Amino acid sequence: MRLVGAWWIPALTLSAVGVYLAMQASSSEGAGRDSFFNAAHPWSVYVFMSALVGLLVYGLVRHATLWRLGAPTQDSLLAQLPLRLKNMTRLGLAQDKVRRDRYAGIMHWCIFSSVLVLTIVTAQVAIEDDTPLEFLHGRYYLFFSFYGDLFGLIGLVGVGMAMWRRYFVDFARIRWDERVEDHLIIVGLGLVLISGFLVEAFRIEVTELTQEPDWAKWSFVSYGIANFFEIFELSDSQILSVHSWVWWAHIGMAFSWLGLIVFTRLDHMFFAPVNAFFLRTDSPGRLAKIPNIEEREVFGVGFVQDFTWKQLFELDACVRCGRCTDVCPANIAGQPLSPMHLIQDLKGHLSSVGPDIQRAGNEGKDQRAVSPLALVGEVIKDETLWACRTCGACMQECPVMIEHVPTIVDMRRYLVMDEARLPQTAQVALQNIEMRGHPWSGTALERTTWMDGLGDVPIYDGTQEYLYWVGCSGSLVERNLPITQAVFKLLRESGTSFGVMGQEETCNGDPARRLGNEYLFQMLAEQLVVTFKEKNVQRVITNCPHCFNTFKNEYPQFGGNFEVLHHTEFLNSKLQDGSLKATHEVNATLTYHDSCYLGRINGVYDAPRQIMEFVPGASVTEMQRSKSKGLCCGAGGGNMWLEEVGERRVNHVRSEEAIATGADQVISNCPFCIQMFEDGVPAMHPEEEGRMRPFDVAELLEQAVFGPATAGGVAAAVGVEGASGDASESEAEPGGGD
């Protein structure tokens, strides 16, 4: 567990301080207070309380009625209970995700802990009052008073921080969907806390302040306020009168504020930890299978009630914080996708048609004929769904654990399989996969073309340890051939026992699944699993992070359990154990681009960086958006085969960011990312002179291991004399490009 930022540090520290101070109290015998001091009609509190509880129950039932319209989930959401409880603690209580924005993390901790502690404080008063238990006296009472004030103050700090961001600075994302309730919540909480202190201050003024000043100091905030009000020299009866008013105001505002839980995003205090409990326990790179697809009549989600109840439930967890939209590559490029608005639109749609769907069900009518708007196409536009890159940045940032990507893909499944309404370019790619076994329509290459000039290329026959899976992009897209060749040479050099499948390779189905053609994906996966098993494949090294993700996380759905490594992981291990030695200098400054499917989705950040560390002479500058905050190159989610709609292209945005580091080369690990940079860098830097060059880690490593003579691309880029490759190197100076 990380120490820095761990929630339990301030909690324990404050507890220890409180205990210590309580121990120091010189005399505490008799400390305590009368419940409902000076309050007329104290029973009214119980009326408010009951009303609140009733309202909460009503709210929950109303929400639950809508959730229950959803379909059952495929996997049990109770499985792996210990992990789920841990998620609930880590994400719900400790709020790990909230802290990804440090300011918000502190602010939220202040508000959250204040509300929590003060609720416990009030609960203790109620217990003391209504049960035979008596504990609010003596040392404990002083400790209790101190804590109450301390967390009241912490709450005000949190409220202040929130107001600062909302009202005084230009902080955009919380205003993308700002509503009246947002002001009510924060101003309301501030008023509740302030009025609470005032009530306490006035009470102290007529009791402890004069009678037991040492005890009064434990309520240190109110003590200060009480002393301040002393300057007005009010009589006791006057103070009691004011106290009474403020007491009623405080009670009224407190219960109203709590009532907001039912009608506003404050309900996240319950829904977020529960959603954390329901969070998937497997990889975010794994999309759900459609079981018994041949027997179904409807595919994907075209009607809101076809989502699972969990997908409907989590719509209510959304607090409109905007973090997802803030990091969405499509949104950043001005394209028509905002994950937050998508979730809110679904939530609004469910609220408006849900009751009618329910009624239609009760009356035996067609529940799919109820909604005046088509979910897919009208509530959520086609272009919104196609803009998604499935990069997972939204899910990574969401502090309430909403899973946007499966929801989007479910709607794509409906578009593709049920409506057959998809952009022409995607249609071509899918049909190409069906007819030719790869998405690269028009390629002039064969799957074996990369083997030319490499000598004897071993074909996998079940006797080798590893299958080196080249993939479609690695063999059929010209730019990627040097990468494939580099990996091959490095594997051979390291003495690894491996073979390739050559012509027998076929698409593993990843683009089909991401685009929404689940049927095609399942056919391909089932067939390839059979092929792998026939060939006795056990360990696979992949060129491409998409193949890596699909084999590792999704093929087990089809009975294919293989040990899968990405080429960077494997090559790094060969450097670590000495099978590969990087001895040739590469004098270039590098920056590294984390591909989404290797990085954020599968957590492989270090292996490629460790490889770069092995390369002599190379220095690495990180981009600002790197590792789990890395910005997608734009090609994922099938977007390699979709026309972009919007202000800019995602790959231009990312290329710009890479260029801004000033590095000579941008290093990545994915054939899609490389293609995006090959297009984006010249677009952002039209002059060839001084232009950054994109390379794969393997190409970089190839040069470091074999030297420039065999590594055309990278060496030519850094202008090493004698490097094979393009003609310009005969004029280049050794020692690095500029």
Place this chain on the structure above:
Amino acid sequence: MGPEERGAGGPTDVEEAMHFVVCAKQIPDPETPPSAFKIDETSNKVVPAQGFQPVLSQFDGIAAEAALRIKEAAGDDTKITVLSMGAESAQAAIKQVLAMGADEGVLLQDAAFEGGDSHATAKVLAAAIEKLGDVDAVFCGRQAADWDMGQVGLLIAEALGWPAAILAKDVQIADGTMTTTRVLANGFETVAQPIPAVVTVSNEFGEPRYPKLQQIMQAAKKTVTTMTHDELGLDPSEIGAAGARLKLERLYVPISNTQVEIIEGETPEDLAKNLVAKLVADKLF
């Protein structure tokens, strides 16, 4: 096959359901990479590329789309039969058109059909169309995307005695008339002809639809009948290689030998001077 009785060749009553035939050919994949494309020059045949599956000729897919759009516009139970002359593998091409929405398939599979030219092929297809009976319109692609002869559609019409319109970018059928907008070198031309008629469809028509998954799964259940030359009452000497009038003399991949010499020069004037000097030296001037 058609439930209604109609005179052969005359205009058809618009209220009765129509019957269309779509001719589909399965061809070697035109996207086969050049390096994998090989010709056996002794037998003048294309060597099937290993690992590259044959595909439906793209123009035939568009022809099917044309037939389907008319069926949808007519809103009735127009029947579409997809007809293919080919090997067993052509079942896949037929299934593809069935998935788009055609109702049944017919595969004309016989050794006697093989090796024919456009004329022999048209003879076979026309015989099948006559056997199916009560056909109102035949839709063909403008040309097969392997040999690109572009004659079979017209020759079918000739054999049947029907009118034909070729290179269609739009086709409508209403009130016993087929109206076709054709693509010319310098514009478009709209012609009308009485059905039954033949139309060949060009790529300007549009893209074939992407089938819904339901349709793909239903296609597996649709009937595909096979027929041989006997069932069509054809004389083997008039069909296939025996009936071909066009003789293929030689089939080969042309060798391209490109030599590039870059003419040097500092200015455009220098470059022109050096170029002329080279052309003169090579005796091209």
